[in-house]
Amino acid sequence: MDLIKRISGVLIALLILTGCSSDSADEEQNDKLKITSTFSIMTDIVEAIGGDHVEVHNLVPLGTDPHEYDPKPEDIQFLTKSDALFYNGLNLEGENGGWLDKFISSINYDENKVFRATEEVEPMYLASGTKDEEINPHSFIDPNVGIKMAEAVEQALIEIDADNSDYYKKRAEEYISELKDIEAEYRETFENIPDEKRILVASEFAFQYLTEQYDIQEGYIWAIDTEDNGSPQQIKDATEFVKQHNPPVLFVESNVDRRPMEAVSKESGVPIYEKPLYSDEIGNRDSEASTYIEYLRYNLKVLSDGMNR
Numbered sequence: 001m002d003l004i005k006r007i008s009g010v011l012i013a014l015l016i017l018t019g020c021s022s023d024s025a026d027e028e029q030n031d032k033l034k035i036t037s038t039f040s041i042m043t044d045i046v047e048a049i050g051g052d053h054v055e056v057h058n059l060v061p062l063g064t065d066p067h068e069y070d071p072k073p074e075d076i077q078f079l080t081k082s083d084a085l086f087y088n089g090l091n092l093e094g095e096n097g098g099w100l101d102k103f104i105s106s107i108n109y110d111e112n113k114v115f116r117a118t119e120e121v122e123p124m125y126l127a128s129g130t131k132d133e134e135i136n137p138h139s140f141i142d143p144n145v146g147i148k149m150a151e152a153v154e155q156a157l158i159e160i161d162a163d164n165s166d167y168y169k170k171r172a173e174e175y176i177s178e179l180k181d182i183e184a185e186y187r188e189t190f191e192n193i194p195d196e197k198r199i200l201v202a203s204e205f206a207f208q209y210l211t212e213q214y215d216i217q218e219g220y221i222w223a224i225d226t227e228d229n230g231s232p233q234q235i236k237d238a239t240e241f242v243k244q245h246n247p248p249v250l251f252v253e254s255n256v257d258r259r260p261m262e263a264v265s266k267e268s269g270v271p272i273y274e275k276p277l278y279s280d281e282i283g284n285r286d287s288e289a290s291t292y293i294e295y296l297r298y299n300l301k302v303l304s305d306g307m308n309r
């Protein structure tokens with residue numbers, strides 16, 4: 001009897017031991033912070049700084065407009081168990097009653113776990129007028145803003161997961177130093193392009209943070225993707241701007257209908273630069289702009305090659 005008890009005791013101990021070890025392996029996998037992020041650029045920055053300690057679920061897929069989005073069942077599932085939600089703000093996700101606000105309140109997600117990456121960014125407005133005008137959401141096109149977003153992500157990750165703060169600090173330091181190098185390249189490149197060529201004409205009025213930062217004149221067909229995209233009046237106004245400023249080329253973004261810009265090109269006689277700019281999103285994995293860092297470098301190359309025509 002005693003022997004059997006002892007043997008079964010050993011067996012139970014073994015079972016507990018093996019049970020424990022497989023539990024801790026599970027835990028190791030689940031140890032990652034679960035983070036929901038609203039769109040590709042935000043997601044890439046969180047992954048760059050969070051590294052192996054984060055599992056990020058991206059909401060707005062590539063090729064889709066981040067200004068309007070319907071969350072899917074898997075988004076609801078992931079956000080429900082997320083340790084944090086990162087978003088751009090500045091109206092990108094249709095703030096104040098927009099899709100993100102509705103999504104957060106629809107599942108009663110804890111507001112204390114919601115982090116806005118542009119807290120330190122001075123907003124610019126679509127119509128250069130009073131503060132009541134609509135905020136231009138596209139601040140991340142400017143590398144200076146990318147630096148602020150990376151700093152905000154670093155701070156938030158440290159706040160949520162203090163145990164790994166050294167890890168986040170080290171990765172953020174490397175990442176931000178690369179962004180600072182890129183910012184210096186932007187400054188030097190645009191300083192060396194003569195005034196009369198330093199003109200950026202694209203479809204959407206998305207490049208304002210960049211053009212004001214580097215003293216570039218900006219023309220556009222529509223102010224924001226959510227309004228008419230290429231009405232006859234918009235095309236007429238854009239054509240007038242182009243004729244007046246005579247830029248070397250026109251630019252078109254990766255995620256818009258090219259036809260309105262083709263109409264402006266035909267009317268004005270100014271060609272469209274052959275490579276697209278990225279604005280609302282990074283490119284897919286096989287593209288030359290598959291990370292935010294690549295996106296910034298790619299846009300600078302397209303802009304300087306185009307303007308120097």
Ligand SMILES: [Zn+2]
Pocket residue numbers: 138204206224225279280
């Ligand atoms: Zn946009």
